[in-house]
Amino acid sequence: MKKLLNDPADVVVEALAGMAAAHPDHLRVDLDHKLVLRAGSPVSGKVALVSGGGSGHEPLHGGFVGRGMLDAACAGEVFTSPVPDQILAATTAVDGGAGVLHIVKNYTGDVMNFEMAAELAADSGVQVEAVVTDDDVAVQDSLYTAGRRGVGVTVLLEKIVGAAAEEGQDLATCADLARRVNAQGRSMGIALTSCTVPAAGKPTFELADDEMEIGIGIHGEPGRSTEKLAPARDVAARLVEPVVSDLGLERGESVIAFVNGMGGTPLLELYVMYGEVARLLEDAGITVARSLVGNYITSLEMAGCSVTLLRVDEEMVRLWDAPVDTPGLRWGG
């Protein structure tokens, strides 16, 4: 393992301290609870957005704390859900009196810990709604699995719902919008390499030099199948087709197209992939209303990418375009 670390056990807290030092205008951190909190929070009268999950997916979630996106992010250990105490502390810290929306990626541990925290928050009088993202088409959504995983759509949802909260929409409206975004988005990913959890010290799975893993998640968990590496145009088709088909996208519809790097793939390659994705969508008569390309929900140093398509209406595009000012995503006035 070659990593820039001091003690692997301190990686999360030291990274949070570094974030606070780098972005004092956007955020502050609570190192005891491992929270990233929006500067100036709680914002009185605004619905607060709280998300969180295991560390190792940066910039998600802490990098999306700031105006127009999240109010707080809870950082778990690497690839491990945060615990209820942390989530409760974040929830009470940023509640501005208009309630708190929990944005939870669908993993067994995350869902259980956020549920326990929501029960505790309700006991202390904070109004909480929870939305679970589950957009990964690599997993069959059935009674016989833990359900589809929450991946790329989480980034788009945090931006769009963050804008709605910023313009003063209430908790029920924000929660409805969040569920609508989740329902209209799907993702699929591939890995070219595994990743190494600092505390484990060796790669989570094995992949030969000429192989790719199709249908990976964001935790170095193996995917659905291992195949021979193919040219970018073929890989793009392997990712776009199941997403388009699962969403039932038809000619004339509009999407936000998101090509996300897993952490170890250069932007040069991500743009090659985006070019292929855009061509496939054009051939299918699907309009790209907006696009996003870069490393936004990563899996440590894993090489690979995911494609997320979100079917959008005018309202979602308007909220997507609204100003956002966070370490990880920033545009508009």
Place this chain on the structure above:
Amino acid sequence: MADLTAFQSWIAACSESITAHADDLTELDRAIGDADHGSNMRRGMTACAALAEQEDFSSIDAYLKKVGMTLVSTVGGASGPLYGTFFLRLAGPLAASEDVGAREFGQALRAGVEGIVARGKAEAGDKTMYDAFSPALDAFESTAGSGSELAEALRAAADAAAQGRDATEPMVARKGRASYLGERSAGHQDPGATSATLLIEAAAKTLS
């Protein structure tokens, strides 16, 4: 009959056993999960084992509740809420007890296992910790029901847990992260059933 000191010895034995097997648990989790079960459980059980020195407990149930809360706040993942709920519920039926015999422990074990099911919604054969806990509970109840003492019932429970753990190897996971692998989860022993067996084996060595 097991008193507060015996329960504290149980938790100390859990911590020792989990620490000794932490790398094995992580290795099992690497195959079908995300390679963190050993380190997460070691962190949680170490914190639990330290409780007896940090605080004076007035009763078995207060102690077990604190163990449960400590696991919830230190383990993370799904194992934190699941094992945390197990110990929190285990405490319930022991509220008035200073010395716990087979009958009371059986009630507590049932409450603990039912708590795991309520939190995790797992069924037998899903390839989870429940596949060790469920046969352990059955074996405990049938052994205690025929008049055996706590130690003997726990030995039967530990043997049944180990068999249940071994039986997870060919199963296809239907809960938790391993379920994403589908058929590829078969052929690997479940890490949760493995750690659950360690906790029950530790009980068999310390509670009598």
